[in-house]
Every structure is written in C-alpha cells, then in structure tokens.
Amino acid sequence: xxxxxxxxxxxxxxxxxxxxxxxxxxxxxxxxxxxxxxxxxxxxxxxxxxxxxxxxxxxxxxxxxxxxxxxxxxxxxxxxxxxxxxxxxxxxxxxxxxxxxxxxxxxxxxxxxxxxxxxxxxxxxxxxxxxxxxxxxxxxxxxxxxxxxxxxxxxxxxxxxxxxxxxxxxxxxxxxxxxxxxxxxxxxxxxxxxxxxxxxxxxxxxxxxxxxxxxxxxxxxxxxxxxxxxxxxxxxxxxxxxxxxxxxxxxxxxxxxxxxxxxxxxxxxxxxxxxxxxxxxxxxxxxxxxxxxxxxxxxxxxxxxxxxxxxxxxxxxxxxxxxxxxxxxxxxxxxxxxxxxxxxxxxxxxxxxxxxxxxxxxxxxxxxxxxxxxxxxxxxxxxxxxxxxxxx
Numbered sequence: 001x002x003x004x005x006x007x008x009x010x011x012x013x014x015x016x017x018x019x020x021x022x023x024x025x026x027x028x029x030x031x032x033x034x035x036x037x038x039x040x041x042x043x044x045x046x047x048x049x050x051x052x053x054x055x056x057x058x059x060x061x062x063x064x065x066x067x068x069x070x071x072x073x074x075x076x077x078x079x080x081x082x083x084x085x086x087x088x089x090x091x092x093x094x095x096x097x098x099x100x101x102x103x104x105x106x107x108x109x110x111x112x113x114x115x116x117x118x119x120x121x122x123x124x125x126x127x128x129x130x131x132x133x134x135x136x137x138x139x140x141x142x143x144x145x146x147x148x149x150x151x152x153x154x155x156x157x158x159x160x161x162x163x164x165x166x167x168x169x170x171x172x173x174x175x176x177x178x179x180x181x182x183x184x185x186x187x188x189x190x191x192x193x194x195x196x197x198x199x200x201x202x203x204x205x206x207x208x209x210x211x212x213x214x215x216x217x218x219x220x221x222x223x224x225x226x227x228x229x230x231x232x233x234x235x236x237x238x239x240x241x242x243x244x245x246x247x248x249x250x251x252x253x254x255x256x257x258x259x260x261x262x263x264x265x266x267x268x269x270x271x272x273x274x275x276x277x278x279x280x281x282x283x284x285x286x287x288x289x290x291x292x293x294x295x296x297x298x299x300x301x302x303x304x305x306x307x308x309x310x311x312x313x314x315x316x317x318x319x320x321x322x323x324x325x326x327x328x329x330x331x332x333x334x335x336x337x338x339x340x341x342x343x344x345x346x347x348x349x350x351x352x353x354x355x356x357x358x359x360x361x362x363x364x365x366x367x368x369x370x371x372x373x374x375x376x377x378x379x380x381x382x383x384x385x386x387x388x389x390x391x392x
Contacts (some may be wrong), residue, residue, distance in 0.1 A: 004176060006038070006158075006160060006215060006217065006223065007158045007160065007215075009040070009041040009042070009135075010038065010039070010040050010041075010155070010158065010160065011038065011039040011041075011063075011067060012036065012037075012038060012176055012217075012223070013037050013038065013039045013048070013060055013063040013064060013067070014034055014035050014036040014037040014038075014052055014060070015034065015035050015037075015052045015053075015056035015059040015060060016032065016034050016172040016173075017032050017033050017034065017035065017053065017055065017056060017172055018032040018172040019032060020032050020033055020172075023170060027170070027192050027193075027285075027286060028284050028285060028286050029170050030284070030286075031170065031171045031172060031173070031185065032170070032171070032172030033170040033171065033172055033220055033221075034170075034171065034172050034173075034176070034220055034221060035050075035051075035052035035053050035056055035083055035084075035219070035220070036050070036176075036217065036218060036219050036220060036221070036223070037049065037050050037051055037052050037060055037087075038050070038162055038217060039063075039064065039067065039069070040132060040135060040137065040155070041069075041132075042131075042132025042133040042134055042135040043132070043133030043134040043135075044131070044132060044133030044134075045073040045074065045131070045132040045133060046069065046071065046072055046073050046074070046132070047072075047073060047074040047075075047076055047101075047130070047132060047137065048064075048072055048074070048075050048076065048091065048098070049076045049078070049137075049153055049162045050076070050077060050078055050079070050084045050085075050162075050164075050219055051075065051077075051084065051085060051086065051087030051088055051090075051091055052083070052086070052087050053082060053083040053086055053087070054082065054086040054087060054090075056087075057086070057087035057090045057091075058090075060087055060091070061090065061091070061094055064091075064094070069095075071095065071097070072091070072094075072095035072097075072098040073097070073098060073099065073132075074098060074099055074100075074101045074122070074130070075088055075091055075092070075098050075099070075100050075101065076101045076102070076130075076137065076153060077100060077101070077102040077106060077110065078102075078106075078150060078151050078152065078153065078162065078164035078219065079106070079147060079149065079150045079151075079164050079165060079219070080106050080109035080110050080113060080147065080149055081147065082113065083219075083220075084164075084219055085110055085113065085114060086114075088100060088110070088114060088116065089114060089116075092120070099120060099121065099122045100116065100120050100121050100122070101121075101122045101124060101130065102121065102122075102123070102124070102149075102151075103123065103124060103125070103126075103139070103141065103149060103151055104123050105148060105149035106149035106150075106151070107121050107123055109149055124139045125139070126139065126140070126141040126151075127139065127140065134157070135155060135157055135158075136155065136156060136157065137153050137154070137155055138153070138154045138155075138156065139151055139152075139153060140152045140153070140154055140161075140207065140208065140211075142163075142164065142166060142204040142207070142208075143200065143204075144197050144200035145164070145165060145166045145194060145197055145200055145201055145204055146165060146193050146194055146196075146197050150164050150165065150166075151164065152164055152166065152208070154211055154213070156211075156212070158214070158215070159212050159213055159214030159215060159227075160213075160214070160215045160216075160217055161208065161211065161213045161215070161216050161217065161227070162217050162218075162219075163216050163217065163218045163219075164218065164219050165193065165194075165218065165219055165220065166194070166201070166204065166218065166234070167186070167216050167218045167224065167230045167231075167234065168186070168189055168193075168218035168219055168220035168221050169182065169185035169186040169188070169189045169218075169220060169221030169222060170185065170188075170189055170220055170221060171185050171220075171221045171222065173222070175222075176222055176223050177222065177223055177225060178222060179222060179224060179225070179226060179229065182221075182222055182224075182229075182230065183233065184290075185221065186221065186230060186233065187233070187237060187290055187293070188286050188287075188289070188290050189220070189221065190234070190237045190238075190293070191237075191286070191289035191290045191292065191293045191323070192286055192289045192323075194237075194238075195237075195289070195292075195293060195323050195324070195325065196322065196323050196324040198237075198238045198239075198240070198326070201234065201238040202235075202238045202239075205231070205234060205235060205238065208231075213227045213231070214227060215227060216230055216231070237293060239326075240326045241326070242294060242295065242296040242326055242327065242328060242389075242391065243274070243294045243295070243296060243391060244272070244273055244274060244296065244386050244391040244392055245273065245274040245275070245276060245291075245294050245295040245296060245297075246268055246273055246274070246275050246276070246295055246296070246297045246298070246299060246382065247276045247278070247288070247291045247292055247295040247297070247298045247299070247327075248261060248264065248265060248268075248275050248276065248277050248278070248299045248301065249277075249278040249280055249283070249288060249298075249299075249300055249301065249313075249316050250277075250278070250279065250280060250300070250301025250302065250313070250333075251279070251280040251281055251301070251302060251303060251310045251312040251313050252301070252303055253303040253305075253310070254303070255366070256303070256335035256363060256365060256366045256367060257301045257302060257303050257333065257334065257335045258301075259366065259367055260301060260333040260335065260361060260363060260367050260371065260375060261277070261301040261333060263367070263372055263375050263376075264299065264301075264333060264361075264375045264378065264379060265277055267375060267376050267378075267379035268379050268382065268383075270379075271379055271380075271382075271383045272383075272392075273379075273382065273383065273386065273392075276288075276291035276295060278291070280312040280313060280315075280316050281312060285316075285319060288316065288319070289319070289323060292320060292323060292325045292327065293325070293326070295325075295327055296327060296328050296329060296385075296386055296389065296391055297327065297328065297329040297330065297331070297358075297382050297385070297386070298320055298325070298327050298329070298330045298331075299330070299331050299332065299333060300313050300316060300317055300320075300330075300331075300332050300333075300346060301313070301332070301333045301334070302314075302332060302333075302334045302342050302346070303334070303335060303336075304334060304335065304336035304337065304339070304340055304341075304342045306339075307336075307338075307339030307340065307341045307342075308341050308342060308345045309334075309342040309345040309346055309349075310342075313342075313346075314345065314346075314349060317346055317349040317350060318349055320350070320353070321349055321350050321351060321352045321353060322352070324352050325353075327353075327355055328355045328356065328385070328389060329355050329356050329357075329358055329382065329385050330350065330353055330355060330356075330357055330358070331357065331358040331359065331360050331361075331378060331382075332346050332360040332361075332362075333360065333361045333362075333363075333375065333378075334360065334361075334362055334363070335362075335363040335364070335365065335366070335367065336362070336363075336364060336365075337364075337365065340362060340364075342362075343360050343362065346360075356385070358378065358381055358382070358385070359378070359381070360378075361374045361375050361377075361378055
C-alpha cells in the first residue's frame with residue numbers, strides 16, 4: 001500500500017501486522033493490528049507523521065523509496081510508544097537530515113526510550129503551525145489519550161486530523177478505508193485503552209470540535225473519511241452513561257461457584273436485566289472490557305484458593321480496577337472449603353472503584369437453599385439499584 005493516497009500528496013505508508021496476537025504482551029489482537037504512518041509532501045518540505053513498530057520498519061522504508069522520496073525534512077512524533085516512534089533511528093539512517101518534531105514532554109520520553117540526542121529535535125507548542133509550503137500542520141495537544149504527551153496533527157487545507165491513538169482500532173485489513181463494521185473493533189480499542197481516561201477524552205473532543213475535520217487518520221486501524229461517525233461514537237463511549245446490564249465473570253474449580261453464577265444469571269434475566277456471562281478460564285479479556293463499558297453492575301464469581309481469591313478472578317478484578325469503569329455497582333459470589341478471605345482480597349484489589357459494593361453471597365461448599373435465597377436477594381438488590389439510577 002505504498003501508493004495509498006488519502007488526498008493529493010498525502011499518503012498512507014504504514015504497515016499491517018496480521019500475525020501479531022498480543023499488544024504490550026497483554027491485549028489480545030484477534031485481527032492483528034496496523035501501524036499507521038503518513039507521508040505529507042508539501043511544495044517546500046516533506047513530513048512523515050509517526051513511524052511504525054520496529055518489527056515492520058523495513059516496510060515503511062520500502063514504501064518511501066517506492067514513492068521516490070529523496071529528502072525527508074521532518075519526522076513528526078505524536079506519541080512516544082515504540083509502535084509510533086520505534087522506527088525513528090532507521091528512518092534517519094535513510095534520511096539523516098530529518099528533524100524529529102514533537103512536544104517537550106514527548107522529547108524527554110524519546111531521549112529515554114530511544115537514546116536520541118538533543119540536536120535531532122524541534123520542539124513545538126500547542127496550536128503551533130509548521131509550514132510545508134502549500135500545506136500546514138497544526139499541532140493540537142491531546143494529553144492523556146492515553147499517555148501524557150500525546151498530540152494530534154491537523155492539516156487545515158485538507159481537513160485531515162492525524163489523531164494518534166484516539167479513534168483507533170486494532171485491525172489488519174486489506175482496505176484501510178473500509179468504515180463498515182468499525183463499531184466493534186473501535187469500541188473494543190476504546191474499552192481496552194481509552195476507557196480509564198474518559199474525562200480526558202471528553203476534554204479533548206471539545207478541543208477538536210472547533211476544527212473543520214473531514215477525515216480522521218488514526219495511528220491504528222481504519223481511516224475515517226466520514227469523521228463525524230467515529231466522533232459521535234467517542235462522545236457516547238466517553239460518557240458516564242450505563243445500561244441495565246450486568247457483567248458476570250467467574251471461575252469455578254469444582255462446580256460450586258458455577259452453580260451460584262448460573263442461578264444468579266437466571267435471576268437477573270428474569271428481572272429484565274441483560275447479562276454478559278464470561279468464564280474466566282476461556283474468555284478474551286478484550287471482550288470483557290467491551291462489556292464492562294456499558295454494564296451498570298459487575299459481579300465476580302470466584303472459587304477460593306488458599307483462603308484467598310482464585311488467580312483468574314483476581315486478574316479480572318485487577319483489570320476492572322485498572323480500567324476505572326463507569327460501572328456503578330459491584331459484588332461477588334464465592335464458595336470456599338476451609339477458609340474464606342476472597343471478598344476481603346477482592347475489596348483490596350478494587351481500590352479505584354468509586355461505585356457501591358453490594359453485599360456478596362458466600363457459600364461454604366456447594367450452595368444450599370440459604371445461599372440460593374441470598375442469590376435472589378442479590379438479584380433483587382441489583383434491580384432496585386438500577387431503578388434508582390433510572391435504567392431498570
């Protein structure tokens with residue numbers, strides 16, 4: 001795709017990583033990912049907006065050569081993570097005069113991560129404009145989506161916003177412009193990466209609204225030639241609105257917790273509440289993150305291991321806590337044999353959770369009539385709480 005042209009003299013020169021299955025050794029990539037790099041050829045100067053992950057840097061170099069780029073004036077870096085910046089050194093080997101253009105905070109990070117020297121940099125300020133001749137690039141600082149140094153680049157002559165990680169998705173697909181079906185991958189990307197920074201996303205969306213944006217070109221996934229579609233989706237996802245839904249994620253060693261979860265699921269559904277059920281032994285954490293975005297309540301079902309919480313349930317609670325969801329209520333159902341501190345451990349993990357912790361259901365061994373009654377009590381309480389916030 002060396003000749004993929006967004007508009008005249010603006011090219012996609014990124015790379016597809018179809019067989020990558022984990023991002024940051026944490027985030028599952030069922031469709032691989034892309035590293036979106038863009039070449040802007042002005043009448044006087046030429047700029048590359050972001051590089052690619054080091055694993056794919058030779059693809060970027062080949063595309064620049066295919067476009068017969070003899071001189072590169074600027075390498076603009078919107079974000080210091082190596083999937084954006086990792087190819088800088090290799091690009092500068094081919095184009096040694098290219099200056100690295102970024103903000104002061106990002107410059108400091110690039111020095112630490114890539115050991116770049118001071119004299120390779122040009123530092124820019126928020127709303128500063130860099131002229132390429134007949135094209136101009138305006139730097140829009142958009143911090144904390146999802147690192148503190150992130151910025152976007154706006155080209156007013158074409159209405160293109162090079163949005164860094166905002167509006168992205170992890171997909172390696174043949175057609176970089178195919179918007180159909182974007183919602184699932186883009187929402188998953190938001191859930192996994194952007195959701196802890198919802199307040200910052202909302203602030204930055206307001207900042208971007210004043211621009212006449214026609215095309216959104218993010219650093220991962222598809223390019224949006226209808227910018228308003230993904231912009232509207234982000235406004236919804238970044239809100240604090242929740243739905244009459246419960247995320248019910250569990251792990252069961254010998255069937256006791258599974259029985260409690262099955263009864264709870266049925267009780268919730270009988271009360272008109274949608275349930276997202278996940279077996280933590282087999283589930284994709286990305287799918288759990290997506291369900292978490294809309295769920296008013298989170299319930300963790302966990303067997304007890306060595307008096308504490310099962311490691312898979314502990315990991316799920318850790319992920320929920322790290323994502324800082326808009327979820328309003330949380331609780332547990334748990335079973336134990338000889339010692340029970342699972343609830344105590346769960347509460348200790350959920351330090352970022354600002355909602356209300358509902359009374360858990362605890363069973364010694366296989367659940368009996370008393371515990372099954374308690375499960376129905378929990379279902380009633382969840383319904384009541386949902387109605388109190390206007391979603392039941």
